[in-house]
Amino acid sequence: MSTSNFPGGAIVRHAAVWIAAIVVIIVMPYVFTSSSSVSMMSQMGVFIVFALSYNMLLGEAGMLSFGHAVYFGLGGFLTLHAIRAVNDDVWSFPLELMPLVGGLGGLAFGVIFGSVSTRRAGVTFAMITLGIGAMVEASANMFTNFFGGESGVSGNRVTEVTLLPFSYGPQIEVYYLIGAWTIVAALLMFLLTKTPLGRMANAVRDNPERAQFVGYSTTIARFIQFALSGFFAGIAGGLFAILFEIMTAPNVGLIQSGAVLLMTFIGGLGVFFGPIIGAVLVTYMQIALSGFSEGWILYFGLLFVLMVMYVPNGIAGVIVSHFAPWQAGLAHRFAVPYLLAIVPALLALAGLVTMIEMGYHLSLAYDPSRPIELFGMEITATSVAAWVVAVALFAAGLVALRWVAGRIRQRWGEVNQAMDAQRAKQ
Amino acid sequence: MTDALTLSQVKKRFGPAEIIRGVDLALAPGERHAIIGPNGAGKSTLFNLISGRYPLSSGQVQLHGRRISGLAPHQINRRGLSRSFQITNLFQRMTVFENLRCALLWARGYGYSFWHLVGRQSALNEEAEQHLEKLGLQKRRDVPASLLTYAEQRTLEIGTTIAGGANVILLDEPTAGMSLSERDHAIELIRNVTVDKTLLIVEHDMGVVFDLADRISVLVYGQIIASDEPDQIRGNAEVQNAYLGT
Incomplete structure (x- = not known):
């Protein structure tokens, strides 16, 4: 039995x-x-x-x-x-x-x-x-x-x-x-x-x-x-x-x-501990981001849309999907493509955050030409060069991210095949 | 003795179209009864009327002499009538074992309890294991229903239908889409699990029907044109004309 x-x-x-x-x-x-x-x-x-x-x-x-x-x-x-x-x-x-x-x-x-x-x-x-x-x-x-x-x-x-x-x-x-x-x-x-x-x-x-x-x-x-x-x-x-x-x-x-729906969804519906992750993360972001930016609700909206589109099973779903490769001793094969993904993701994020913050500054600040401090730099929202750099960062990050995503998908295919082969042997 | 299942003048209209046009049918306890008929004759609709999925337009359905037409599906089920579906209808995300255990919960009196842990109910789990064995699905115990092969899903469908211990069983085309060997296996299974139960089965495969049924009713265009033992049905000219085509 x-x-x-x-x-x-x-x-x-x-x-x-x-x-x-x-x-x-x-x-x-x-x-x-x-x-x-x-x-x-x-x-x-x-x-x-x-x-x-x-x-x-x-x-x-x-x-x-x-x-x-x-x-x-x-x-x-x-x-x-x-x-x-x-x-x-x-x-x-x-x-x-x-x-x-x-x-x-x-x-x-x-x-x-x-x-x-x-x-x-x-x-x-x-x-x-x-x-x-x-x-x-x-x-x-x-x-x-x-x-x-x-x-x-x-x-x-x-x-x-x-x-x-x-x-x-x-x-x-x-x-x-x-x-x-x-x-x-x-x-x-x-x-x-x-x-x-x-x-x-x-x-x-x-x-x-x-x-x-x-x-x-x-x-x-x-x-x-x-x-x-x-x-x-x-x-x-x-x-x-x-x-x-x-x-x-x-x-x-x-x-x-809406906030509780957001937490639960971002954390992941299908696994018991999913909402716990979501609640911890969203509470942290709410408090940390609201001190950092006027546009914090916008960031939430973006995060939610991206999660619904690309990670519908939430963070817990992503974690659970790696259990099987982990048990099969194949989890290490994701290390390189995942590390590779971090660089373009950060680039795209930096570009996006710069655009959003400059946008908020332009429309809300008393003196838009006063520089804002971002990532330890002073950035002037009225300068065309700043916008060009931000857009370029964002675009380059996205292109590179697409390329890495292809590598990750490919690696998943290989790992799945390897797991099937292991199962067939048993 | 009271009939296990009695239909009297059952009619069903969808808008202006009358699909079931006055069906009378009586099943003795322990009888294995097959309904045959051409596509669109209303066989599945008849099942849906008996099991409470659709309301009747007129007429009456009785289970062991008590009226069940007008009751909700779960109430009809609690009185001892269970059914399978033509299109597989399982709890897709649950494992095979979970499917069978869920099919037992009400029958074993757990109701909506939120103070029992199902993992601790040894009699319940034992019984679910027995059903698993009877179906020959032990090796697939912890596989989600959605990942079973088609034949395995059909087997599990039969298993969940009978697990609760209902004594009147309705099976809607249980062997449709199966290979020959799978079909033989399914017939054997149905025969085994419906011992001492009353069975009403809709089936297209005449081999299955003549193999399994004690009596056969022929449904054509919403009416039963003949109801008799298999040999008599085979020889009935009207039936041959309308349906068997030989």
Whole structure:
């Protein structure tokens, strides 16, 4: 009988991965000690939970939602109201468990809105989620008691009601609280993929008709998956509320919904850890790029378009596609073409960034002829020479990249053939 | 004894076109019944009506004397009727083993549980392994369904159809597109897995039909023009005229 039926080895391997993750979370603040790093890593935790919850829909069940921030944001608002109630001595509830308030809120709204949206799959489902997202965002301006109007809702996470002897005032204590929740939520979402519901979510994604003919209502399977996804999104919202101590209307809005789709897609839908990579990367880029450039959203758009066009399985998909050559001992054959690709990619990127930054500078700066600093150089956006160089860099990079891409494709062909030959020998 | 499957005056209209024009059919428990007929006679449509994929325009379908027409496909399946498809209809991204296990989940009472880990359910996994063995697909256990050969996909299709333990089985052209040896293998498999079950099969291959069926119904232009034992059908002049062409 095959080993994977009695997954002793698999359990050990899985446990090792989770323990490694816990160690990473514990160690990171000793590596990146600045308060801005700790704050950024805390945000990464929040968005890992949020992106994983989104992948319960898109990756696991094939449901494309444009309104997942509804459950994230409402969970966050509810958590913050619960924290304020503790601030005001209305009730007493430990801060460590506050994300549960967000989770239950997300679950409740998931049940309410999910009962409408999950009756249909595909485009209809996507349109309904878009509608619900727009509706909730608009209602933020109507129900100002709950959403706090323009200024949002704020609270003080130092409630003095805690289970552990921490105040959660210092950033680092909040980091570890978020880290603990991230591990627990990620583990639960991982285990969920191994349950009958998780399997049938995949079944409904792959072939809804066959799912019905093995006895399952596709509507109910989608609905339960959707509601549970709302639960985890609500937990993420609760963590966000604890981290920032403020929630505003855009947190339930369509841009936030788009951001989580972006993270999940860039990371990769098909693999459990894909959204984790996406959340870490996109959060980092959001924070790093927004300090670097006015055009940071443009860079995101470009990245997203390029990923959809050339890497539809996301970063995790690329990683996983190298497992088989790695096991066959052939991974080293990619080293040269991949290293070769770096040079033209950097050239094209430098050209593109220069053009975009000069463009922004020309249209936005008070004095466009004032030089901008880029890559350690002073560049004058009004100079024709600068534009010529930028365009030339970009074009040369692209041409060279096309050539390298051909080499990489060729190498993949060779490696695939070699793997087929190995298999034939066995 | 109550019939396993009863169709009374089943009709189906698509707009102005009446595709099924009043079909009466009764299958005794344990019977292997084949439906034959020329292309476009409405054989697949009839299957889709019985299994709840399309709603009936009029008439009634009963399973063990209880009405099933008007129910959703998953409800009909839960009452003990399962079907295969003419075009292979599997969970393409799942492995062979996963396909079979998913076909067992509802029947073994797991429902929509999100508190069981499927890997830990030894009885369930054992049963899925047994089905795997019965189908002769052990070597392909961990291969995604999409990467199977055509004949293997058809075999798995039959496997997922019967795995849940339904006692009325509908097979829609199970051997279409197979080579001769694959076909013989498939007939043997169907015979084995449908012991003590009621079988309704649509098939173009007369060899398969006369080999397998206890009774045959001839569907022409949305109506059953004859329903009898294989030898009688072979000798029926009207049938020969309409269909067998010999």
